[in-house]
Amino acid sequence: MNRQELIDLIYSRRSFLCVGLDVDKNKMPAHLKDEPDGVFLFNKAIIDATIDYAVAYKPNLAFYEAMGIEGLVQLKKTMDYLHSLSKPAFTIADAKRGDIGNTSQQYAKAFLDPAGDFNFDSLTVAPYMGADSVQPFTVFEGKWVILLALTSNKGAFDFQFLPVGNEQKLFEKVLQTAQQWGTPDNMMFVVGATKADMLTQVRAVAPRNFLLVPGVGAQGGSLEEVCKYGLTDECGLLVNSSRGIIYASNGADFAERAAEEARKLQQQMAAVL
Secondary structure (H helix, E strand, C coil), X not given: CCHHHXXXXXXXXXXXXXXECCCCHHHCCHHHHCCCCHHHHXXXXXXXXXXXCCCEEECEHHHHXXXXXXXXXXXXXXXXXXXXXXXXXXXXXXXXXXXXHHHHHHHHHHHHCCCCCCCCCEEEECCCCCHHHHHHHHCCCCCEEEEEEECCCCCHHHHCCCECXXXXXXXXXXXXXXCCCCCCCCEEEEECHHHHHHHXXXXXXXXXXXXXXXXXXXXXXXXXXXXXXXXXXXXCEEEEECHHHHCCCCCCCHHHHHHHHHHHHHHHHHHHC
């Protein structure tokens, strides 16, 4: 999905909601826990319930890798289902990869290659190892690299706010340097919703890049604040909610409750757009 297709999807669906498919078997409804394809069936129900309100889905790979081979099978079935839908959705592999060049090439092939098992539209990448660790993720046409820039966790203050000269903080240096590795057509940045007031500084360095903004909902981030400081005339945002949607209920009504929570966010987003 290229940039214009993503923008068109956002305005046609009047939403910039991303649903995080972070499936923990311990939190799944009881009737699905013992099903052989329980994780896929859970994801399918969430997708069916929210596809009219969301434009993107973001499986966090750790939840699937923790299940071993079977978890990857469930992820593949989920991706196959998303690709089969008549209603399009942008897909994000939340894997936070990043390694020396030839290893990054293999990560890129694993998750972004259209001929591969998963064929995600995008992949989250850690930028710490520099240009040659990031550029292999930019070679697939229509695919995106999403660089970690300013995260929502408490540990973000350990490194991301350190001064690096010219009164810049490290996260600003990452944003600035990364402009040389990609373009607004193939590079996004992760900026946590709990750092919404910092979005003005992010936009000063990356005015046109899309931002993936996790942390709205269960982590306490404010959609209103994110939009106030981060919205552009092309929207420029994908706002993620995971637990607040997919675990709105752990009963038989989990999909209906997920739809309700997604609809609430979509209605707020529609008003903003």
